[in-house]
Amino acid sequence: MSDKITIAVSKGRIFDEALPLLAKIDVIPKDDPQNSRKLILETNKNNVQILVIRATDVPTYVERGAAELGIAGKDVLLEYQGDGFYEPIDLGIAKCKMMLAGLKGVKKEITRPRIATKYTNITQNYFSNFGKQVEIIKLYGSMELAPILGLADQIVDLVDTGKTLEANGLVPYERIADISSRLIVNKASMKLKSTAIKSFIEKLSDVIEVAE
Amino acid sequence: MNTNNRWLLPEGVDEILPPKAILLEQICRKIIDLYTTWGYEFVIPPMVEYLESLLTATGEDLDLQTYKITDQISGRLMGVRADITPQVARIDAHLMKQDTPTRLCYLGSVLHSRSDSFGDSRSPLQLGAELFGHAGVSSDIEIVKLMLATLNSLEIDNICIDIGHIGIFRSLISESKLTPEKEMEVFEIVKRKAKDELKKFYKKLKINDNSSKALLDLVDLHGDVSILEDATKSIAKFFPEVKKHINEIKAVSESIADEPNLSINVDLAELRGYNYHTGMIYTAYVPDEGKGVAFGGRYDDIGRAFGRARPATGFSADVKQLLELHNCEKVKITRIFAPSDSDPALKKKIKDLREQGKIVVQELEGQKHTAVEMNCSLSLIHENNDWIIKDNKK
Numbered sequence: 001m002s003d004k005i006t007i008a009v010s011k012g013r014i015f016d017e018a019l020p021l022l023a024k025i026d027v028i029p030k031d032d033p034q035n036s037r038k039l040i041l042e043t044n045k046n047n048v049q050i051l052v053i054r055a056t057d058v059p060t061y062v063e064r065g066a067a068e069l070g071i072a073g074k075d076v077l078l079e080y081q082g083d084g085f086y087e088p089i090d091l092g093i094a095k096c097k098m099m100l101a102g103l104k105g106v107k108k109e110i111t112r113p114r115i116a117t118k119y120t121n122i123t124q125n126y127f128s129n130f131g132k133q134v135e136i137i138k139l140y141g142s143m144e145l146a147p148i149l150g151l152a153d154q155i156v157d158l159v160d161t162g163k164t165l166e167a168n169g170l171v172p173y174e175r176i177a178d179i180s181s182r183l184i185v186n187k188a189s190m191k192l193k194s195t196a197i198k199s200f201i202e203k204l205s206d207v208i209e210v211a212e
Numbered sequence: 213m214n215t216n217n218r219w220l221l222p223e224g225v226d227e228i229l230p231p232k233a234i235l236l237e238q239i240c241r242k243i244i245d246l247y248t249t250w251g252y253e254f255v256i257p258p259m260v261e262y263l264e265s266l267l268t269a270t271g272e273d274l275d276l277q278t279y280k281i282t283d284q285i286s287g288r289l290m291g292v293r294a295d296i297t298p299q300v301a302r303i304d305a306h307l308m309k310q311d312t313p314t315r316l317c318y319l320g321s322v323l324h325s326r327s328d329s330f331g332d333s334r335s336p337l338q339l340g341a342e343l344f345g346h347a348g349v350s351s352d353i354e355i356v357k358l359m360l361a362t363l364n365s366l367e368i369d370n371i372c373i374d375i376g377h378i379g380i381f382r383s384l385i386s387e388s389k390l391t392p393e394k395e396m397e398v399f400e401i402v403k404r405k406a407k408d409e410l411k412k413f414y415k416k417l418k419i420n421d422n423s424s425k426a427l428l429d430l431v432d433l434h435g436d437v438s439i440l441e442d443a444t445k446s447i448a449k450f451f452p453e454v455k456k457h458i459n460e461i462k463a464v465s466e467s468i469a470d471e472p473n474l475s476i477n478v479d480l481a482e483l484r485g486y487n488y489h490t491g492m493i494y495t496a497y498v499p500d501e502g503k504g505v506a507f508g509g510r511y512d513d514i515g516r517a518f519g520r521a522r523p524a525t526g527f528s529a530d531v532k533q534l535l536e537l538h539n540c541e542k543v544k545i546t547r548i549f550a551p552s553d554s555d556p557a558l559k560k561k562i563k564d565l566r567e568q569g570k571i572v573v574q575e576l577e578g579q580k581h582t583a584v585e586m587n588c589s590l591s592l593i594h595e596n597n598d599w600i601i602k603d604n605k606k
Contacts, residue, residue, distance in 0.1 A: 065500075065502015066502070086404055087409070088407055090409065185405075186502055187503070188497050188503055190405075190479075191477040191479065191495075192477075192498075194435045194477055195435070198435055
């Protein structure tokens with residue numbers, strides 16, 4: 001049985017912050033990822049390759065076993081409907097917050113607010129947990145615009161420094177969740193390639209504990 | 213609806229065409245024959261029945277998966293079965309009424325209102341075997357062996373059997389002093405093996421008792437059988453009940469240790485079917501298949517609602533999934549083309565061939581298609597006053 005390990009990593013900030021972590025356990029891409037246009041990156045380890053893909057695709061790749069491991073933000077995992085993977089490590093990278101926010105100086109309590117968000121499942125769950133009915137408006141970006149133009153009353157979005165909110169006259173209301181990136185593992189792979197994957201998890205877990 | 217789309221099947225609903233369909237049928241026969249030789253009696257439960265009996269003691273998951281329809285005669289709700297196991301349990305508990313161990317097997321289509329986010333099919337062809345009336349480990353062993361025999365009979369190799377035990381998590385969580393809501397949270401975390409999250413959870417609640425330590429250990433207790441030793445040292449010390457569960461897993465894994473091309477994985481934090489299973493659970497995996505191929509486990513309480521609680525264990529699989537793993541290309545189907553001819557000798561020849569189990573396709577009057585066009589590699593030819601079979605290529 002081959003113990004090949006494919007790691008699907010979210011493009012962008014998560015990928016940039018994950019590379020140094022992987023380097024600490026001696027997994028280093030052969031090509032320079034900044035210059036390479038390859039979608040599959042071979043590494044110095046014969047049996048390890050890295051896929052650089054859209055964040056929302058990572059859970060799909062891992063759940064279906066196209067990749068054994070994945071690195072994805074908790075926001076994406078919370079939004080994803082499915083439990084075909086394990087989530088053993090909190091990598092502590094790409095940290096931010098999932099926030100509910102609204103316009104400054106506007107009444108916060110609304111009977112049935114319209115919420116603009118990319119994260120429809122998270123928003124639905126969050127509000128239904130304390131029995132509040134909301135209307136969700138799915139948008140794919142620039143949430144901050146929605147309350148300004150009256151498209152929505154409030155927004156649910158990822159907030160890092162909060163500067164974008166402030167610049168657009170919005171204030172944070174509630175913190176819905178703390179977000180950071182997780183290592184996820186396909187359930188079948190965890191059993192079939194137990195030795196290889198367990199040792200990978202242990203090594204990675206050790207370097208993170210040191211970092212903390 | 214656009215008329216161009218009339219052929220379209222609903223999402224997750226599939227059909228099987230030649231030549232695969234006959235192969236699937238052969239696989240089904242082969243497996244049912246196998247179960248019969250092991251003493252499992254075949255039952256055919258109905259496609260629909262009243263919802264209460266379908267959903268008894270099965271938890272919310274199955275409820276969401278079940279299509280509901282109103283019975284025009286009684287006004288009651290009926291469900292299209294999403295799983296045959298509860299039906300078979302009902303048959304054992306209510307209709308068979310025997311105290312001896314009962315062995316039943318079944319095969320049938322089930323319908324899922326939504327595909328598991330994973331499996332694509334909403335219409336699996338479920339096949340399974342259940343053993344009622346024995347609480348000991350030897351019935352678990354029999355079921356695991358039958359599960360392996362099923363896969364072996366289809367020449368599916370390099371199987372990995374994953375064994376877990378729901379009782380371990382149950383014992384540990386029942387020792388914790390958490391509210392039911394918090395218990396649920398721990399369950400959700402352990403299910404995902406999210407050790408870091410579990411650490412944070414306990415830290416936040418300032419819990420550091422034996423139960424929490426054991427649950428943190430539990431998350432990492434998966435791998436080859438050697439982890440059973442680790443578990444005995446770390447967890448079973450404080451929880452004597454767990455020791456018993458570990459020994460059960462040991463007994464099952466030892467019983468199949470000699471099987472060729474088989475690897476055994478133990479996962480003490482596996483919680484598949486937690487609402488439904490009561491003891492050991494076993495799942496078969498094969499390389500390059502991102503999900504399990506056969507699922508089994510003990511579910512002792514299900515018969516209670518039907519008036520008779522009986523120990524029960526069993527497993528099931530989707531034959532359509534097994535078909536994909538079975539090497540279909542190896543199977544060659546040879547068809548013989550017979551011309552349209554009223555010669556009595558030809559009639560007799562065709563009859564004889566068919567009795568031998570050969571496939572003979574006879575030409576229809578006025579037909580212009582050749583043997584090859586009709587997918588026949590052989591033809592019946594009249595030569596020297598006899599009908600003989602010739603290869604069409606020569």
